[in-house]
Amino acid sequence: xxxxxxxxxxxxxxxxxxxxxxxxxxxxxxxxxxxxxxxxxxxxxxxxxxxxxxxxxxxxxxxxxxxxxxxxxxxxxxxxxxxxxxxxxxxxxxxxxxxxxxxxxxxxxxxxxxxxxxxxxxxxxxxxxxxxxxxxxxxxxxxxxxxxxxxxxxxxxxxxxxxxxxxxxxxxxxxxxxxxxxxxxxxxxxxxxxxxxxxxxxxxxxxxxxxxxxxxxxxxxxxxxxxxxxxxxxxxxxxxxxxxxxxxxxxxxxxxxxxxxxxxxxxxxxxxxxxxxxxxxxxxxxxxxxxxxxxxxxxx
Numbered sequence: 001x002x003x004x005x006x007x008x009x010x011x012x013x014x015x016x017x018x019x020x021x022x023x024x025x026x027x028x029x030x031x032x033x034x035x036x037x038x039x040x041x042x043x044x045x046x047x048x049x050x051x052x053x054x055x056x057x058x059x060x061x062x063x064x065x066x067x068x069x070x071x072x073x074x075x076x077x078x079x080x081x082x083x084x085x086x087x088x089x090x091x092x093x094x095x096x097x098x099x100x101x102x103x104x105x106x107x108x109x110x111x112x113x114x115x116x117x118x119x120x121x122x123x124x125x126x127x128x129x130x131x132x133x134x135x136x137x138x139x140x141x142x143x144x145x146x147x148x149x150x151x152x153x154x155x156x157x158x159x160x161x162x163x164x165x166x167x168x169x170x171x172x173x174x175x176x177x178x179x180x181x182x183x184x185x186x187x188x189x190x191x192x193x194x195x196x197x198x199x200x201x202x203x204x205x206x207x208x209x210x211x212x213x214x215x216x217x218x219x220x221x222x223x224x225x226x227x228x229x230x231x232x233x234x235x236x237x238x239x240x241x242x243x244x245x246x247x248x249x250x251x252x253x254x255x256x257x258x259x260x261x262x263x264x265x266x267x268x269x270x271x272x273x274x275x276x277x278x279x280x281x282x283x284x285x286x287x288x289x290x291x292x293x294x295x296x297x298x299x300x
Contacts, residue, residue, distance in 0.1 A: 031253050031254055031255065031256075032238060032253070032254040032291045032294075033251055033252060033253040033254065033291065034251075034252050034287060034290045034291050034294065035250050035251050035252075036250055036252065036290070037250065038250070041250070044283055044286045044287075045282070045283055046280050046282065046283050046284075046286070046287075047280070047281045047282030047283065048247060048278050048279065048280060048281065049230070049231055049234070049278070049279060049281045050276060050277070050278055050279075051228055051229075051230055051269065051273050051274065051275055051276065051277045051278075051279055052228070052229070052275060052276070053225060053226060053227050053228065053229070053275070054225075054226050054228075054229035054266045054268075055223065055224075055225055055226075056223065056224055056225070056226045056229060056261060056262070056263045056266055056267075056268055057220045057222070057223045057263045058220070058221055058222040058223070058261055058262070058263050059169075059218040059219060059220055059221065059263055059264060060158060060161060060162075060218070060219050060221050061216060061217070061218055061219075062152045062153065062154055062158055062198075062216075062217050062219060063152070063153060063214070063215070063216055063217070064150045064151050064152035064153060064200075064214075064215055064216075064217055065150070065151050065212065065213065065214050065215065066148050066149070066150060066151075066202075066209050066210060066211050066212060066213040066214075066215060067148065067149045067150070067151045067211055068143055068145075068148060068149070068211050069144075069147050069148050069149050069201065070149075072119075072121070072143060072144035072145070072146070072147060073124075073141065073142070073143050073144075074117070074118060074119055074141070074142050075138035075140070075141055076101060076115060076116075076117060076118070076138060076139060076140045076141075076142060077115070077134070077136065077137055077138045077139050078102075078104045078113075078115055078134050078135070078139060079113060080104075080106050080107075080108070080113065080135075081106070081107050081108070081133070081134070081135035081136075082104035082105050082106045082107050082113070082133070082134060082135075083104065083105045083107060083131065083132070083133055083134075084102055084103075084104055084128050084129065084130050084131060084132050084134060084139070085103050085104065085105050085112065085130065086102065086103045086130060087101070087102050087126075087128075087129075087130060088100045088101055088102055088103070089101040089102070089117075089123050089126075089140065090123060090126060091123050091124065091125065091126055092122065092123060093122065093123045094121075094122055095117050095120065095121065095122070095123060095142065096117075096120045097117060097118060097119050097120045098116060098117070098118075099116070099117050100114045100115065100116060101114075101115045101116070101117055101123070101139070101140050102114070102115040102128070102139055102140070103115070104134065107133070115139055115140070117140070117142050119142060119144050120144060121142045121143050121144035121145060121146075122142065122143055122144075122145060123140055123141070123142055124141045124142065124143045125140065125141035126139070126140055126141075127139055127140070127141075128140075145204055145207060146203070146204055146205055147201055147202060147203055147204055148201075148202050148204045148209045148211065149184075149199050149200065149201060149202070150168075150170055150181065150199065150200040150202060150215055150217060151197055151198075151199060152197065152198040152199070152200065152217060153195045153197070154186075154195065154196045154197070154198050155194065155195060155196075156190075156194060156196075159186070159190075159196045159198075161221040161222075162183060162186055162198055162219060162221070163183065163186075163221075164182075164183050164184065164185065164186060165182055165183060166182065166183045166219055166220055166221065167180065167181075167182060167219075167220045168180070168181050168182060168183060168200050168217050168218065168219045168220065169217070169218045169220075170200060170202060170209075170215050170216070170217045170218075171215060171216045171217075171218075172208075172209075172213060172214075172215055173214055173215065173216060176208075177208050179202055179203065179209070181200040181201055181202040181203070182200065182201065183198055183199070183200055183219065184199050184200065184201045185198065185199040186198045186199075200217060218264075222261070224261075226260070226261075226266070226268040226269075227275075228268070228269045228273070228274075228275055229266045229267060229268050229269060230244055230257070230266065230267060230269055230273070230279060231265070231266060231281045232262065232264065232265060232266065232267055233281050233282060233284070234279050234280060234281045234284050235257075235259070235267065235284075236254075236284055236285060236287075236288045238254055238256075238288065238291070238292075241256045242256070242257055242259055243255060243256050243257065243288075244257055244272075244273060244279045244280070244284070245279060245280040245284055245287045245288070246273060246277050246278065246279050247278045247279065247280060248278075252280065252287045254287075254288075254291060255272050255273050255279075256272055257269055257270075257271065257272030257273060258270040258271040258272055
């Protein structure tokens with residue numbers, strides 16, 4: 001009787017051990033995860049998104065300074081040699097095309113003629129005074145500020161990816177305003193400081209972009225349609241690997257992902273999650289903290 005009992009115990013153990021080993025192995029390879037109640041999810045203020053295709057625009061940040069658009073500057077002089085008898089405009093005056101800037105008396109005929117601005121804009125310089133004899137020299141400089149240039153300082157690592165007609169987003173350094181423009185010129189030469197000059201033409205109807213203002217420009221150097229992409233704010237790190245937290249009901253699983261190119265807002269996903277899966281974006285660090293509290297993985 002005792003022998004039969006011993007044999008039975010051995011048989012049960014022989015069947016149980018593989019099952020226990022399987023369960024242990026399954027636990028060891030199970031992805032780090034946590035379960036949250038509906039109330040905990042609401043309190044955490046988690047924002048969710050769906051993994052999907054996304055247009056990615058790779059940008060390169062370059063700094064520069066606002067400069068006058070040289071195409072919008074005119075120097076206005078007298079048609080004939082004469083004496084300036086009156087001035088109708090001064091530095092800083094806003095003028096219209098066809099407006100009289102000065103009156104000059106022809107020294108040969110004695111007749112007066114007007115010096116007219118061919119463009120609308122602002123008087124930025126005056127090179128004469130009443131009573132001066134003038135001939136073949138500019139009397140006024142007028143600038144149309146409706147568009148300006150951004151002079152970018154492009155380093156060697158920047159210049160290789162720059163092309164004319166690329167879309168750019170220009171920010172003043174206080175981020176009060178953003179405007180879209182295009183690269184209009186890239187210098188074929190580098191300066192002594194190994195910097196190449198590139199120009200962006202910007203609309204400036206508001207007058208916000210003043211020559212001398214320092215700015216930052218994000219130049220779109222590449223664009224493509226990623227078959228799968230995620231919001232950058234969703235990415236956390238566990239065990240030195242990038243992960244996102246996939247939501248399935250009340251379960252949040254840390255899924256390791258292989259990432260590709262990024263535009264600073266979205267990143268291409270090469271593997272790790274599937275199209276249509278729901279993932280945590282805002283406050284994803286709270287999920288990470290809860291998983292770490294349970295001892296699954298460590299932060300890097």
